[in-house]
Amino acid sequence: MNSTDSSPNTSLPDGRDLPLPWHLTLPGDLEPRLRGQLRADALRQLPWASALMLLVMGTATLVEYWVDSSALAELWRPRLVAVLGIVGVLMVAQRMPRLTHLLLCAAALCVALPHIYLGTVIDHPLAQTYFYLAFLAILSLSTLYRVPMSWALPTTLLILAASAGALWQFQPLDARASAVVLAVMACGSLMSLTGLYVMERLQRRFFLSEQLLFLHRSELHEANQTLASEASEDSLTGTINRRGLDSRLAKLLHGMQYQSRGAPDSISVLIFDIDYFKQYNDTYGHQQGDECLKAIASVPKTMVQRSTDFVARYGGEEFVVVLGGTRLADALVFAERMRARVEQLGIPHLGSRSNSVVTISIGVASTSGGAHDADKLIQQADAALYEAKAGGRNCVASVNSDGALRVLRRSA
Numbered sequence: 001m002n003s004t005d006s007s008p009n010t011s012l013p014d015g016r017d018l019p020l021p022w023h024l025t026l027p028g029d030l031e032p033r034l035r036g037q038l039r040a041d042a043l044r045q046l047p048w049a050s051a052l053m054l055l056v057m058g059t060a061t062l063v064e065y066w067v068d069s070s071a072l073a074e075l076w077r078p079r080l081v082a083v084l085g086i087v088g089v090l091m092v093a094q095r096m097p098r099l100t101h102l103l104l105c106a107a108a109l110c111v112a113l114p115h116i117y118l119g120t121v122i123d124h125p126l127a128q129t130y131f132y133l134a135f136l137a138i139l140s141l142s143t144l145y146r147v148p149m150s151w152a153l154p155t156t157l158l159i160l161a162a163s164a165g166a167l168w169q170f171q172p173l174d175a176r177a178s179a180v181v182l183a184v185m186a187c188g189s190l191m192s193l194t195g196l197y198v199m200e201r202l203q204r205r206f207f208l209s210e211q212l213l214f215l216h217r218s219e220l221h222e223a224n225q226t227l228a229s230e231a232s233e234d235s236l237t238g239t240i241n242r243r244g245l246d247s248r249l250a251k252l253l254h255g256m257q258y259q260s261r262g263a264p265d266s267i268s269v270l271i272f273d274i275d276y277f278k279q280y281n282d283t284y285g286h287q288q289g290d291e292c293l294k295a296i297a298s299v300p301k302t303m304v305q306r307s308t309d310f311v312a313r314y315g316g317e318e319f320v321v322v323l324g325g326t327r328l329a330d331a332l333v334f335a336e337r338m339r340a341r342v343e344q345l346g347i348p349h350l351g352s353r354s355n356s357v358v359t360i361s362i363g364v365a366s367t368s369g370g371a372h373d374a375d376k377l378i379q380q381a382d383a384a385l386y387e388a389k390a391g392g393r394n395c396v397a398s399v400n401s402d403g404a405l406r407v408l409r410r411s412a
């Protein structure tokens with residue numbers, strides 16, 4: 001066997017296994033969910049991003065004023081448009097979160113277009129820096145606003161086209177300076193968009209991994225639940241097995257003792273055993289014995305009603321019925337009814353020394369009779385069962401509150 005055969009199973013898919021197309025669109029409802037998440041992220045960052053953009057424009061105004069104070073008279077109006085655009089987007093986006101990405105692109109355009117206009121019409125020593133401020137708007141899409149590629153690309157192309165158009169049409173700069181400005185803007189935009197694409201790809205893979213993890217976790221949870229229920233079920237009779245009995249009874253008693261919400265105020269335990277079952281097996285065979293066990297177990301299973309009630313196979317042909325919220329007197333009524341129903345099944349039992357049909361003997365104990373832990377309850381119910389066997393079988397016996405054993409006489 002080679003070394004890879006013994007390696008642990010690593011076939012669980014992760015985000016990297018899933019093919020992501022070049023356009024990065026996720027399948028099914030994952031895309032709208034991711035978009036919602038991206039919008040929420042962008043919305044959270046928007047106040048800081050807006051503040052930063054305003055700071056940049058404020059600084060630019062100061063520098064421009066310092067270089068040529070007379071230019072302020074011409075440039076304050078377009079710049080006010082840019083400021084109002086940013087503040088407007090900030091306010092509207094909070095009210096219309098679904099439009100966040102569109103509004104962020106609008107904010108970038110609100111910054112870029114007035115600066116392209118300024119670069120075109122204002123005669124200022126720093127004229128070409130207005131185009132660089134338009135480029136900052138492009139940069140803000142991928143760095144500050146973090147809009148998806150599908151929004152950033154057309155907005156970037158629009159700003160680049162507007163810049164190129166303005167430089168071509170109005171020629172505010174000489175041809176060489178225009179070429180430099182456009183080349184810087186185009187190269188910077190390419191780098192910014194490439195970075196955004198790579199980031200978005202990573203972000204989407206991370207999102208996919210998260211979704212897969214969530215899926216695996218739910219599958220694991222379901223599998224665990226199935227395992228837990230299978231592990232605590234008796235495969236022959238469908239009742240709870242000994243392990244399940246121990247844990248459920250302990251949980252019920254714990255709840256009762258600490259008066260948890262919904263916990264019963266008393267618990268009764270019935271142990272019953274098929275009379276002369278060895279002889280039944282000897283007479284009818286082990287397989288028929290199994291069928292008999294199933295039929296007998298189905299009687300209490302159909303009788304228990306509360307969520308705190310359950311039937312468990314204690315071992316061999318012995319079963320336990322736990323009745324939450326049932327005091328001894330009511331448990332005895334339940335036990336007698338169960339005994340009668342089993343007898344009424346009329347399963348022939350030629351090997352029985354006490355009856356012609358299969359019967360059961362039942363021992364009953366209750367917390368209202370003084371036993372407050374699982375061992376004590378089972379022990380008392382077992383002692384009562386022994387008493388019922390000794391008392392002639394096909395009957396019910398109990399441990400009373402004073403600890404005395406008592407066999408109930410059957411009604412004729």
Ligand SMILES: Nc1nc2c(ncn2[C@@H]2O[C@H](COP(=O)(O)OP(=O)(O)OP(=O)(O)O)[C@@H](O)[C@H]2O)c(=O)[nH]1
Nearest residue numbers: 273274275276277278279281286287289290316317
């Ligand atoms: N068919 C079948 N028999 C089982 C199973 N588990 C235990 N038994 C049988 O149940 C019988 C129990 O016999 P005993 O403990 O002597 O009790 P009994 O014959 O019922 O006698 P009393 O309880 O005194 O009435 C044994 O013969 C076991 O083989 C099972 O899963 N299937």
